[in-house]
Amino acid sequence: MKTQRSCLIVDDSAVIRRVVAEMFRDMKFTVSEAPTGLHAVAHCREQAPDLIMLDWNMPVMDGITCLREVRALEMAKRPIVIMCTTESQLSKIQEALAAGADEYIMKPFDQGVLLDKLSQFDLA
Amino acid sequence: MDDLLNEFLTETNESLGTLDVELVRFERDSSDVTILGNIFRLMHTIKGTCGFLGLPRLEAVAHAGENVLGKFRDGELLVTPDAVTLILKCIDHIRKLLAELEAAGKEPEGSDAGLIGEINAIAQAQPAAPTGTASDDSAPPLFDDTGFPVAAELLAEVAHALDPQQILFVSAPEAPTAPAPEAAIPAPAPEPVSVPAAVKDTPVAEARESALAASSIRVNVDVIENLMTLISELVLTRNQLMQLQRMQKSGEFKVPLQRLSHITSELQDGVTRMRMQPIGNAWAKLPRIVRDLCVESGKKIELVQRGADTELDRQVLEMIKDPLTHMIRNSADHGIESPADRLAAGKSASGVITLEAYHEGGHIFIRISDDGRGLDVARIRRKAIANGLASEADLASMSEQQVLQFVFRAGFSTAEKVTSVSGRGVGMDVVRTNVERIGGTIEMNSTAGRGTVFLIKIPLTLAIVSALIVETAGQRFAVPQINVIELVRAGNRSSARIETIKNASVLRLRDRLLPLVSLRTLLGMGEEDSTRDRFILVSQVGAFTFGVVVDRVFDTEEIVVKPVAPILRGTAFYAGNTILGDGSVIMILDPNGIAGAAGQGQAQLESAVTKSGEGEHRDSGHVSLLLFRAGSKELKAVPLEAVARIEEVSVSSIEHVGGRPVVQYRDHLMPLIALDDGHSWKEDGKQPILVFDKNGRALGIAVDEVVDIARDRVTIELQPGREGLLGSAIVAGKATDLIDIEHHVARNFSASFGMDYPVSGEAA
Numbered sequence: 001m002k003t004q005r006s007c008l009i010v011d012d013s014a015v016i017r018r019v020v021a022e023m024f025r026d027m028k029f030t031v032s033e034a035p036t037g038l039h040a041v042a043h044c045r046e047q048a049p050d051l052i053m054l055d056w057n058m059p060v061m062d063g064i065t066c067l068r069e070v071r072a073l074e075m076a077k078r079p080i081v082i083m084c085t086t087e088s089q090l091s092k093i094q095e096a097l098a099a100g101a102d103e104y105i106m107k108p109f110d111q112g113v114l115l116d117k118l119s120q121f122d123l124a
Numbered sequence: 125m126d127d128l129l130n131e132f133l134t135e136t137n138e139s140l141g142t143l144d145v146e147l148v149r150f151e152r153d154s155s156d157v158t159i160l161g162n163i164f165r166l167m168h169t170i171k172g173t174c175g176f177l178g179l180p181r182l183e184a185v186a187h188a189g190e191n192v193l194g195k196f197r198d199g200e201l202l203v204t205p206d207a208v209t210l211i212l213k214c215i216d217h218i219r220k221l222l223a224e225l226e227a228a229g230k231e232p233e234g235s236d237a238g239l240i241g242e243i244n245a246i247a248q249a250q251p252a253a254p255t256g257t258a259s260d261d262s263a264p265p266l267f268d269d270t271g272f273p274v275a276a277e278l279l280a281e282v283a284h285a286l287d288p289q290q291i292l293f294v295s296a297p298e299a300p301t302a303p304a305p306e307a308a309i310p311a312p313a314p315e316p317v318s319v320p321a322a323v324k325d326t327p328v329a330e331a332r333e334s335a336l337a338a339s340s341i342r343v344n345v346d347v348i349e350n351l352m353t354l355i356s357e358l359v360l361t362r363n364q365l366m367q368l369q370r371m372q373k374s375g376e377f378k379v380p381l382q383r384l385s386h387i388t389s390e391l392q393d394g395v396t397r398m399r400m401q402p403i404g405n406a407w408a409k410l411p412r413i414v415r416d417l418c419v420e421s422g423k424k425i426e427l428v429q430r431g432a433d434t435e436l437d438r439q440v441l442e443m444i445k446d447p448l449t450h451m452i453r454n455s456a457d458h459g460i461e462s463p464a465d466r467l468a469a470g471k472s473a474s475g476v477i478t479l480e481a482y483h484e485g486g487h488i489f490i491r492i493s494d495d496g497r498g499l500d501v502a503r504i505r506r507k508a509i510a511n512g513l514a515s516e517a518d519l520a521s522m523s524e525q526q527v528l529q530f531v532f533r534a535g536f537s538t539a540e541k542v543t544s545v546s547g548r549g550v551g552m553d554v555v556r557t558n559v560e561r562i563g564g565t566i567e568m569n570s571t572a573g574r575g576t577v578f579l580i581k582i583p584l585t586l587a588i589v590s591a592l593i594v595e596t597a598g599q600r601f602a603v604p605q606i607n608v609i610e611l612v613r614a615g616n617r618s619s620a621r622i623e624t625i626k627n628a629s630v631l632r633l634r635d636r637l638l639p640l641v642s643l644r645t646l647l648g649m650g651e652e653d654s655t656r657d658r659f660i661l662v663s664q665v666g667a668f669t670f671g672v673v674v675d676r677v678f679d680t681e682e683i684v685v686k687p688v689a690p691i692l693r694g695t696a697f698y699a700g701n702t703i704l705g706d707g708s709v710i711m712i713l714d715p716n717g718i719a720g721a722a723g724q725g726q727a728q729l730e731s732a733v734t735k736s737g738e739g740e741h742r743d744s745g746h747v748s749l750l751l752f753r754a755g756s757k758e759l760k761a762v763p764l765e766a767v768a769r770i771e772e773v774s775v776s777s778i779e780h781v782g783g784r785p786v787v788q789y790r791d792h793l794m795p796l797i798a799l800d801d802g803h804s805w806k807e808d809g810k811q812p813i814l815v816f817d818k819n820g821r822a823l824g825i826a827v828d829e830v831v832d833i834a835r836d837r838v839t840i841e842l843q844p845g846r847e848g849l850l851g852s853a854i855v856a857g858k859a860t861d862l863i864d865i866e867h868h869v870a871r872n873f874s875a876s877f878g879m880d881y882p883v884s885g886e887a888a
Contacts, residue, residue: 015173108175
């Protein structure tokens, strides 16, 4: 049996974390949560997840900074990072991709959109 | 889903609260990019969350707001009060939608096109001139216009250098004016990991959101309440065990019991602390309220808050929230003058309201002071007379301080005009009632032209109170000690006696008649046994002072208040129940409820017998009359004020001196007179007497029967046909003769005392 895939959800809204976590649990992921970028970096330092759902706007440390931090870490495996954003400007998305994001997803999203985005990666 | 919705509501309401505060701060200093960043983020999160939960209306409104905020942030739009007002309106609208969502469980039908249109119109407005603080999206400036690094960037930098789990960012409310290396304090690590952080010489600017949030979790209130209940049980069981131990001769349990006791106390402390919340939570709305009021009235007001982190029980906090809001409104609306008036009075144009909270001896003190115009004593005087709260004579004998206290009376408002802010009808009496309900007190001091200070004192927690244990009909009850003003022992040998006026019991206490309630009859446990000594708990609810008659009084005890069982919730007499150290369950009496029950039967009596000199319960034009019969079936009446006492003497004790009836009364001979010459004196039994006090001399008027005390607006309908009568009037629906008591006293005075009746005012 294949080991379970792990996912880290980074968002300052507990409600959003819960909704997204539900989607991933449905897909048989083990889910961890982090309320800020700082927590996410700390988490990755200890244990790199397979996938990070990263919100852009967060207090203390925002998503893009967090992304740069995570990519700067030495890790056993390179987590897939999906930036979650409502920013529709192309410049933002380009900035994220340049900083090492693998994909972006517009909030709000449902499980269908999420599956579409995930299908390109070797996860499911 | 319901659960999720609840979580959403809690989270969003919290964000909205922060938004209110931050926006007002931002308006004051619109160059502060970190505040704006925070505001934008909050609105953005609200919008994002709504999107996830499928709440299109809320999402659209939040989006419109976010749009404007984004333009502020990007320097595309100038920050104007109008625009901020609109954003606040947007927040209010979101709040309204949330409330409806909470009530209905789903987003209400309707359209927000109007508001969104308004907001969008602002968003389309002229772009702002480029300023130094305007930032480009992709590359925010590392330095703001004060020349110091922008917080978020720096935090990231610092975070890079440090283990994020090992640092705490201490939030500094003001933008730093110099590098503050101490601002980042290494906190004890929750887990022992990695290298010690090198914080020295690292400049850290303000960090609005502290990483402290990481060490706190959100717990459902019910869980804590339940824990509190369990702890209370544990405390009670501990008390029981301790009591058992004291009766045991062997000491083998002594040490472990002591340890148990110690741990229980610590546990109780801990859980009590868990219920504590900073009082700042109750203040969050206030800056916004003051700000709105300033915009509306053209005043300039600064709200200074001190001690916002003072903690108190969340139950108390909830109950103090509204009174505080009301008082701040009052201060801002009535206390602080317009800028022009202030300048004319030699003050700065901007008024200051200071809100302060601090701990002192198991109580929380909240001080609200303003530097406004102060209360107008003359106006309060006029108002008190106009409202019939006091007579001019009453006021003349009062100090300014006493006169000021009238603002706490029901229906008292000194505002000359009704404003949309303070409104009408709700006055300081509501504030006082609310504060007193949680066992607090409120004091006020005011200096004309200098301002007003209110001081509220409230207990830290409501869960554990000091109570007096009493007994009635073999059952014990607890009465919260704060409700008991004094204890009086009434009995045959004591000077205090329980008297009866028209089936109502009263206690004469220091020249004042106190209405009594018998706990025994109130709770349907039989009739009072008048031969026994009894105890009276003198209690005060609002302006109503009354006595509760009980059989015995034991001791005071710290009790844990437990809510009343649902089956008893219908009766207003109980505030809860508790378990005593000996394990017995007893009820806690609620003086408010008892006053209600007492008030129905006794309000009339109470208002009538309260001595008029104290200026209580007097309406203009209303007179309290003592109704009695003497000589004939017709009702007669005298003003109650004139009657010093009502006595009953046994006929056998009436003696005759010089052919006139007298009775020994308080070591003096008191002459007795009858209203008509044809009065037939009783042969035996008891003779009711109305005692009048004239210049230190007591004079008794013999009557057949004291009927009632009536309180009425009296119009004399018939002019007197007979001497000694003022006239006739309808009192309480019956034709009644009004006795001219002065006439009778004067007629008998010279004969009785052997001197002329003195002209009023001079001593005899």
